Amino acid sequence: MKPPQVPEQSGGDPPSRRGRPAEPICETAGAAHRTWLEPLRSRLTTSGLTLDDLALRSGYSKTRLSELLRGKGYYPGWQITYTVVRVLDIPALPVRRLWTAAAVEAEKHTDWITSRLQDVQLATGEEPPVAHLGLTQAMWRHYTAYAAAFLQSDKRAQQVVTETFDILWLTWDEATTSPDIARHAWQLLRKRVLARAEQRPGGRPDLRAAAFSTAAQAKLSGLAERLARIDRLARFFDMIACLPPDQMDVTVLRYLCGIRESAVPAIVGLSPAITHTLDHHARWALNGLYPDTDTRE
Amino acid sequence: MSTIDDLLAQSLLLHRPVPSDVVPYDDLAYAHLTEDVLLWDVGHEVADDGAAQSLAVLCEAVVTHCTPDQLADFLTDQVPQPRAAWILGCALQLAGADDGARFWWQYAAGADDAPASYCLYLQHLAQGDTHAAALWQAQAGLHAPGDDDGNQPEKESEDAPALRMMNADTSLPTVLRILSRLTRTTLRRPTPMARAVIEFVSTAVALGYECHPDLELPVPGEDFAERLEILAYAASGRGKHIRATDTAAQELPNRPVLGTISAWVPERARARGPEELVVEVTAAGHEEPASVYLFFREAVAVCWGAATAASSADGHETRMAYHLKGTRRRPPSGFRTVAPSSDASPSFRGL
Numbered sequence: 001m002k003p004p005q006v007p008e009q010s011g012g013d014p015p016s017r018r019g020r021p022a023e024p025i026c027e028t029a030g031a032a033h034r035t036w037l038e039p040l041r042s043r044l045t046t047s048g049l050t051l052d053d054l055a056l057r058s059g060y061s062k063t064r065l066s067e068l069l070r071g072k073g074y075y076p077g078w079q080i081t082y083t084v085v086r087v088l089d090i091p092a093l094p095v096r097r098l099w100t101a102a103a104v105e106a107e108k109h110t111d112w113i114t115s116r117l118q119d120v121q122l123a124t125g126e127e128p129p130v131a132h133l134g135l136t137q138a139m140w141r142h143y144t145a146y147a148a149a150f151l152q153s154d155k156r157a158q159q160v161v162t163e164t165f166d167i168l169w170l171t172w173d174e175a176t177t178s179p180d181i182a183r184h185a186w187q188l189l190r191k192r193v194l195a196r197a198e199q200r201p202g203g204r205p206d207l208r209a210a211a212f213s214t215a216a217q218a219k220l221s222g223l224a225e226r227l228a229r230i231d232r233l234a235r236f237f238d239m240i241a242c243l244p245p246d247q248m249d250v251t252v253l254r255y256l257c258g259i260r261e262s263a264v265p266a267i268v269g270l271s272p273a274i275t276h277t278l279d280h281h282a283r284w285a286l287n288g289l290y291p292d293t294d295t296r297e
Numbered sequence: 298m299s300t301i302d303d304l305l306a307q308s309l310l311l312h313r314p315v316p317s318d319v320v321p322y323d324d325l326a327y328a329h330l331t332e333d334v335l336l337w338d339v340g341h342e343v344a345d346d347g348a349a350q351s352l353a354v355l356c357e358a359v360v361t362h363c364t365p366d367q368l369a370d371f372l373t374d375q376v377p378q379p380r381a382a383w384i385l386g387c388a389l390q391l392a393g394a395d396d397g398a399r400f401w402w403q404y405a406a407g408a409d410d411a412p413a414s415y416c417l418y419l420q421h422l423a424q425g426d427t428h429a430a431a432l433w434q435a436q437a438g439l440h441a442p443g444d445d446d447g448n449q450p451e452k453e454s455e456d457a458p459a460l461r462m463m464n465a466d467t468s469l470p471t472v473l474r475i476l477s478r479l480t481r482t483t484l485r486r487p488t489p490m491a492r493a494v495i496e497f498v499s500t501a502v503a504l505g506y507e508c509h510p511d512l513e514l515p516v517p518g519e520d521f522a523e524r525l526e527i528l529a530y531a532a533s534g535r536g537k538h539i540r541a542t543d544t545a546a547q548e549l550p551n552r553p554v555l556g557t558i559s560a561w562v563p564e565r566a567r568a569r570g571p572e573e574l575v576v577e578v579t580a581a582g583h584e585e586p587a588s589v590y591l592f593f594r595e596a597v598a599v600c601w602g603a604a605t606a607a608s609s610a611d612g613h614e615t616r617m618a619y620h621l622k623g624t625r626r627r628p629p630s631g632f633r634t635v636a637p638s639s640d641a642s643p644s645f646r647g648l
Contacts, residue, residue: 130428149310216307229307236304255308286301 022069029071031195032105035163036098037071039170043088044069058083075106078116093126094166101163128169131176135185136165142267143189145257146249149210150197160196164189183269190249200241207237210256239289240282247282250275348430349423352416356387359412360491368494377401379408385498386416391491392499395420411437497528 022041025034044054055062060080068076068084078099085095096117103113127133140161147157168175168185178184198206211217211234220226240251249268253259259267265275363384370381377385386401399420405413414437421430 133428145310210310213310214307215309215311218311233304233307236308251305255305256310258309283301283305286304290301290304 023066024070026070026072030102030105032098032102033071033075035167036095036102036170037069039167040084040088040090040095041069042171042174043090047088049088054084054087057087075103075108079120082120091126091128091169092122094169096122097166098163098170101159128165129172131181132165132169132172135168135181139182139185139267142253142257142259142263145259146189146253146267147193149252149256150193150205150207152209152213156196160192161189164192167192180269182266186249186267186269190245200238204241207241207252208234211237236286236290239286242289243282243285246270247278247285250278251282251286254279348419352390352419352423355416355419356390357491359384359387360391360494365490379405379410379413382408383410383413383416386413388491388495388498390416390420392495394499406433406436414438493528493531497524 022045025037025041029037049057051062051065054065058065058080060083064080065084067073068080078096081095081099082092085092100113100117103116128136143161143164144154144157147160148154151157151160164185168188175181175184194205198209200206211230214230214233217226217229217233220229237256240248243251246268250264253264253267254261261276261279262272265272268275270278368381368384370378372378382401382405386398386405389395389401390398399417402413402417402420406417414433418430418433418437421427421433
């Protein structure tokens with residue numbers, strides 16, 4: 001039933017059959033670019049519009065739209081992106097932010113970005129769904145604390161969390177069909193944080209830099225003592241990063257971020273019993289991983 | 298394990314450890330371009346004190362002026378009728394159980410009780426949750442563009458509300474709003490009944506939480522309705538005198554001091570209260586008399602059975618007298634012979 005995957009002709013011939021499946025995203029598209037492109041594509045699919053329909057409603061040629069949807073060629077301008085967003089009835093504000101981030105990633109000049117953004121007046125009063133707003137308000141601080149543990153800077157952390165909530169807003173329909181929205185949101189955040197965090201060999205995140213930011217070392221006055229403490233904690237944090245994902249999350253939230261035990265289940269979207277077990281297992285695993293002989297300084 | 302515990306105890310990270318300009322990260326460029334990156338920083342919303350005040354005053358007025366019948370109007374032993382649920386919510390709000398109050402108000406609002414929606418609107422506004430407040434405001438059907446109670450707490454005779462009253466909006470939310478403005482300027486002392494009810498309700502709720510710590514809702518215990526009724530009848534053993542004016546502060550007639558044993562004696566004649574009252578209503582010069590009288594009738598309908606205009610009215614039509622007939626009150630069950638004793642007071646408290 002699926003027509004063969006022929007490369008799209010530059011002339012943009014109309015598909016012989018309605019609803020020809022979309023070509024996959026071009027490999028050269030960056031990660032941030034994909035972030036906003038994927039929800040756009042899935043919305044197009046669910047809307048049932050063909051490329052023809054889209055071209056008709058947006059006023060752009062099929063060629064250009066096809067390139068936009070595949071992430072091919074030059075990074076698309078904001079105007080065409082906005083038009084497609086409006087046709088597909090997607091909230092424009094989060095897409096705008098994500099488009100900007102991807103434009104920076106694609107090494108577009110700041111002036112170019114700014115002028116493109118200014119060309120289009122955004123409709124005001126676009127608000128996320130109430131449940132989304134509630135989730136944002138409840139989780140913002142906790143998510144930021146988690147992200148800051150891996151990304152060190154508060155600004156970077158806020159950026160990632162903003163990005164996460166933007167994506168969540170864009171894919172809200174999908175999110176609400178998941179069995180547990182808190183878990184879904186948490187896993188989304190996790191993915192985005194770890195994608196930006198430094199990596200150790202083996203793919204695990206590098207948590208060692210957080211040792212420079214602990215309250216314990218900040219209290220010490222002697223430089224040698226401080227460095228010794230940092231060194232010790234850096235190795236310990238490296239061990240934490242070796243833990244299985246859920247155990248690592250619970251440990252980071254509880255001990256590094258200082259979030260109280262009763263709040264952690266709601267953040268990670270797991271039941272209190274499971275969270276408690278994870279904490280317990282994590283400590284046991286750390287006990288095995290971290291050699292006791294290093295306690296003496 | 299203690300080594301790990303030590304290390305974990307030392308793991309706490311500082312808040313905002315690294316100034317952002319020290320560490321050069323590529324992806325920070327994004328932050329400069331979009332000024333609304335921090336749109337999601339929704340940490341603190343400004344709570345509305347004015348709304349909190351209005352709500353407190355409104356709840357006091359409701360609990361003070363309701364009759365025992367209305368308060369104890371329960372469908373089953375533990376489930377109240379919507380109007381009684383609203384009053385119960387007000388009592389809980391006064392007792393500081395915000396969540397409990399919200400629960401009962403939502404219950405009543407679900408049964409299309411407009412005052413409950415209005416109370417929810419005020420409560421959410423007081424907590425700074427404008428979104429939810431707007432939702433409940435829509436439910437309650439307010440027309441006014443904004444509640445500026447908080448901005449002008451002292452002035453009683455602003456032009457703006459008077460103008461809003463010109464279209465004679467006698468919907469219950471408007472009435473309540475006016476009533477809340479009125480009661481704010483009078484000296485408020487909770488009646489014995491109000492105080493007793495609030496204490497009883499808060500105790501019951503506290504006990505409920507102790508018995509069922511998992512439940513977030515106030516679960517009335519068994520016989521809640523009956524006890525509430527008995528308590529309300531016991532405490533309301535004096536008549537109510539209502540003089541409604543809408544200008545300068547006027548002190549309500551003194552109520553008996555709580556603590557005297559005789560206050561708790563439930564004599565049947567006194568428990569009933571006055572059956573009839575004549576009340577004078579005066580409209581201030583700049584206000585539309587008709588709407589004021591309509592408002593009065595609506596407000597009074599909350600507490601009394603019927604308000605009919607007495608025949609006397611002075612030539613200026615700014616003063617009207619109303620003949621109020623009390624609600625029909627049946628004697629409380631199981632209450633016929635209670636010996637006045639010094640134990641009466643603690644036993645009701647202990648409920």
